[in-house]
Amino acid sequence: MNHPCTRREFCAALGGLVTAASVGLTKASDSRSGVWSVAIVGHTGRGNYGHGLDTMWANLPETRVVGVADPDAEGLDRALKRIGCKQGFADYRDMLEQTRPDIAAIGMRHIDQHRDVALAAIEAGVRGIYMEKPFCRTPAEADEIVAACQERNVKLALAHRNRYHPVLPVIAQRIEEGEIGRLLEIRARGKEDRRGGMLDLWVLGSHLLNIIPHYGGNPLACTATVVQDGTPARLTDLRDGAEGIGPICGNGVHARFELESGVPAFFDSMQNAGLPEAGFGLQLVGTEGVIDLRMDEEPLAHLMPGSPFPSSKTARTWVPVSSAGPGKPEPIPDLKKQVMGHLLGARDLFDAIRNDRQPLCNEEEGRITVEMIAAVCESHRRNGERAGIPLPNRSHPWKTGRPS
Numbered sequence: 001m002n003h004p005c006t007r008r009e010f011c012a013a014l015g016g017l018v019t020a021a022s023v024g025l026t027k028a029s030d031s032r033s034g035v036w037s038v039a040i041v042g043h044t045g046r047g048n049y050g051h052g053l054d055t056m057w058a059n060l061p062e063t064r065v066v067g068v069a070d071p072d073a074e075g076l077d078r079a080l081k082r083i084g085c086k087q088g089f090a091d092y093r094d095m096l097e098q099t100r101p102d103i104a105a106i107g108m109r110h111i112d113q114h115r116d117v118a119l120a121a122i123e124a125g126v127r128g129i130y131m132e133k134p135f136c137r138t139p140a141e142a143d144e145i146v147a148a149c150q151e152r153n154v155k156l157a158l159a160h161r162n163r164y165h166p167v168l169p170v171i172a173q174r175i176e177e178g179e180i181g182r183l184l185e186i187r188a189r190g191k192e193d194r195r196g197g198m199l200d201l202w203v204l205g206s207h208l209l210n211i212i213p214h215y216g217g218n219p220l221a222c223t224a225t226v227v228q229d230g231t232p233a234r235l236t237d238l239r240d241g242a243e244g245i246g247p248i249c250g251n252g253v254h255a256r257f258e259l260e261s262g263v264p265a266f267f268d269s270m271q272n273a274g275l276p277e278a279g280f281g282l283q284l285v286g287t288e289g290v291i292d293l294r295m296d297e298e299p300l301a302h303l304m305p306g307s308p309f310p311s312s313k314t315a316r317t318w319v320p321v322s323s324a325g326p327g328k329p330e331p332i333p334d335l336k337k338q339v340m341g342h343l344l345g346a347r348d349l350f351d352a353i354r355n356d357r358q359p360l361c362n363e364e365e366g367r368i369t370v371e372m373i374a375a376v377c378e379s380h381r382r383n384g385e386r387a388g389i390p391l392p393n394r395s396h397p398w399k400t401g402r403p404s
Contacts, residue, residue: 034062035062035063035064036060036062036063036064036102036103036350037063037064037066037099037100037101037102037103038057038063038064038065038066038101038102038103038104038105039065039066039067039068039069039092039095039096039099039101039103039104039105039126040053040054040057040065040067040068040069040079040083040085040105040107041068041069041070041092041095041104041105041106041107041108041117041121042054042068042069042070042075042079042107042108043070043071043072043075043108043110043113044070044072044074044075044076044078044079045072045075046108046110046113046244047107047108047109047110047111047113047132047243047244048075048107048108048109049079049107049108050107050108050109050132050159051109051132051159051161052341052342053105053106053107053130053132053159053342054068054079054082054083054105054107055082055083056105056341056342056343056346057083057105057346058083058084059341059343060343060346060347062350063103063346065083065084065085066085066087066099066101067085067087067088067089067095067098067099067101068080068083068085068087068088068089068095069088069089069090069091069092069094069095070088070089070090071090071091073090076088076089076090087099092117092120093120093124096120096121096124096126097124100124100125101126102126102127102128102353103126103127103128103129103130103349104117104118104121104124104126104128104129104130105129105130105131106118106121106129106130106131106132107132108132109132109243110243110244111134111135111136111137111243111244111245112137112244112245112246113244114131114132114135114136114137114141114145115136115137115141115144115145118131118136118145118148118156119144119145119148121154122145122148122149122152122154123148125152126154127154127155127353128154128155128156128157128349128350128352128353129149129154129155129156129157130157130159130342130345130346130349131156131157131158131159131366132159133158133159133160133206133207133210133366134202134203134206134245134366134369134370134373135158135206135363135366135367135369135370136366136370137244137245137246137370137396138246138370138374138394138395138396139367139370139371139374139390139391139394139395140394140395141370142363142366142367142370142371143367143394145363145366145367146363146364146367149363153356155349155352155353155358155359155362156359156362156363156366157345157346157348157349157352157359157360157361157362158210158361158362158363158365158366159342159345160206160207160210160211160361161296161339161340161342161344161345162207162211162293162295162296162300162339163210163211163345163360163361163365164339164344164345164348164360164361165300165323165335165339165344166323166332166335166344167299167300167301167321167322167323168211168214170301170321170322170323170324170325171215171284171291171293171301171321172214172215174291174303174321174326175215175284175286175291178288179286179288179289179291179303179326180284180285180286180287180288180289180290180291180303180305181286181287181288181289181307182286182287182288183215183216183261183263183284183285183286184263184285184286184287185263185264185265185266185285186212186215186216186259186263186264186265186266186282186283186284186285187265187266187268187282187283187285188205188208188209188212188265188266188267188268188281188282188283189267189268189269189274189279189280189281189282190204190205190208190253190267190268190269190274190279190280191204191269191274191279191280192269192270192271192272192273192274192279192280193271193272193274193279194271194272195242195271196251196252196269196270196271196272196273196274197226197227197228197250197251197252197253197269197270197271198226198241198248198249198250198251198253198376198377199241199242199245199248200253200269200271201253201255201267201269201373201376202241202243202245202248202373203242203243203245204280204295205253205267205269205373206369206373207295208267208281208282208295209267209368209369209372209373210361210365210366210368210369211282211293212257212259212265212282212372213259213365213368215263215284216259216260216261216263216264216265217259217260217261217263218259218260218368219257219258219259219260219265219368219371219372219375219389220257220258220259220260220388220389221257221258221375221386221387221388221389222255222256222257222258222372222375222376222378222379222386222387222389223255223256223379223384223385223386223387224253224254224255224256224375224376224377224379224380224384224387225253225254225255225379225380225384226249226250226252226253226376226377226380227250227251227252227253227254228249228250228251228252229251230252232380232383233249233250233380234249237249237250238398246396246398246399247396247398247399249398250380251270251271252269252270252271253267253268253269253376254266254268255267255268255376255379257372257375267376280294280295280296281293281294281295281297285308286308287307288305288306288307289303289304289305289306289307289308290303290304290308291303291304291321292304292318296340298330298335298336298339299320299321299322299330300321300339301320301321302318302319302320302321303318303319303321303326304316304317304318304319305317305319323335345359345361348360371389371390371391372389374391374396374397375387375389375391377396377397377398378391378393378397381397381398
């Protein structure tokens with residue numbers, strides 16, 4: 001099984017993020033006809049159209065929406081008016097067959113539908129897929145999608161919007177150059193609202209797990225404990241998770257991942273423990289500084305120089321990091337719109353199709369993220385024992401044995 005690149009390889013490979021930002025600014029297009037045809041799949045009441053995966057195309061003049069599919073008739077009618085498209089379908093398979101789009105936008109947040117829609121789109125001959133996160137429910141489903149994409153050379157990009165942010169390669173370069181000394185650990189926390197615990201890990205933590213390997217290397221193993229109200233979660237706590245994620249339990253998660261670089265990564269989430277102004281992000285902790293990333297914020301990153309450990313009589317300063325570097329003004333004036341509106345992600349997908357390369361956030365990375373989540377479940381199922389990655393069991397661990 002292929003995995004994302006190591007941290008050193010990441011520094012070179014993600015130089016393309018700057019190119020992605022430039023593509024976003026120049027509004028380049030290069031489909032077979034000069035305009036990329038897009039078909040949108042949503043499901044009103046079951047994930048809807050994700051975080052703007054229906055309306056994003058209006059800000060991409062190099063695209064044309066050729067169809068919208070939604071089994072909910074009223075939802076479909078509203079979507080057609082909202083998007084400005086005349087062709088609506090109750091069945092996405094009919095839409096794919098009749099419109100033959102370049103790009104399929106899989107928008108619904110309920111991930112129990114992602115595998116079937118993705119495979120149907122690939123079979124229909126699309127050149128690319130832009131898919132809402134999380135990727136899918138199990139490593140087995142991820143395996144199927146990855147294999148299908150590779151067989152048909154379909155480029156799949158996941159809507160982890162921050163992965164297309166041009167500050168990420170700047171951070172990678174700073175780490176390589178020793179800006180924060182030796183990288184000691186990576187610490188991530190979810191949003192920790194009412195969804196805290198396993199639901200937070202799936203829905204929001206997937207953003208963070210998707211970033212971790214690119215600074216610490218591929219995940220090798222996980223040890224984890226899932227708790228319900230402070231005690232280890234048990235079989236009687238299992239329930240169907242929201243957003244189609246499958247069996248779930250626990251309003252607290254404590255996980256440690258072993259990474260190829262030897263740097264450990266931690267993810268924690270406790271229900272109702274977060275603060276709106278502080279939560280949902282990760283920190284790269286080094287011997288001579290800390291880089292802090294707050295998801296969906298702008299600026300995305302801040303640097304605190306100096307050792308994070310000794311107390312100091314002077315105030316510590318957090319320096320904003322732009323795509324030009326620490327303490328420098330952001331040269332891209334509408335960067336937040338380009339990131340949050342999926343413009344960089346979409347244009348990176350177009351560039352990946354043109355140049356026959358992988359998108360910056362692709363199906364291989366989606367598989368790793370799903371596997372990291374499944375490894376949390378597997379370790380807890382085995383009473384906190386070390387779960388090696390890749391997992392031998394490709395189905396959901398909690399469907400094959402009790403969670404504690």
